[in-house]
Amino acid sequence: MLALFDLDNTLIDRREGLMDWARGFARSRGLPAGAESAICERLRERAYPADFVHLRVVLGLNDDPGDLWREYVEGVALSVRCFPGVREGLEALQGAGWSLGIATNGAGDIQRAKLTVTGLASFFNGIAVSEEVGVRKPAYEHFEAAAELCGARLGAGGWMVGDGPETDMEGGRVAGLRTAWVANGRRWAEGPREPDVVVRGVTEAIEVILAATD
Secondary structure, eight states, X not given: OEXXXXXXXXXXXHHHHHHHHHHHHHHHHTOOTTHHHHHHHHHSSOOOTTHHHHHHHHTTOOSOHHHHHHHHHHHHHHHOOBOTTHHXXXXXXXXXXXXXXXXXXXXHHHHHHHHHHTTOGGXXXXXXXXXXXXXXXXXXXXXXXXXXXXXXXXXXXXXXXXXXXXXXXXHXXXXXXXXXXXXXXXXXOOSSSOOSEEESSHHHHHHHHHHHHO
């Protein structure tokens, strides 16, 4: 039994973590008003080393972009937090015999740093990061790689849990997985097909999966 999870804003609160880091970074550099907003807007969806080439110019910094990226990786990994009940829910899924995987878009170093610092990495049989597997969600091949890293096959079914209407829900559906959309306060209004389940948060999705185990 396979259950794949998105990482950012599904298992961990990247949004708040990014804002906390940007606030501290702007303060430590003595940057003018508006710098925090500029950082968050640029990095809102995803962050890659190339973004810091842009931010270096916009913020008027002299640092090497590579150094800024490394500062970001370390700082954001320390700033993000798991949503309440995540660890307990993943432990319950493990106990029920589920094989757990991560299916996430992003750069390998930052995604793995967040998993390590939050203590989540040890829960997962396989971790598929788009930069490492060479293909981004919602591509079928990303989910296929995630399943293989877990020692599973997509044809055997399973679940995809995430907050992205296209990347997670449509991608998971095409991959033959049941889908649980983490609403995070939103209403479903995107995508050609509704997910199998709409939940308020990831722990509710885990409860649905556990109930389906019985």
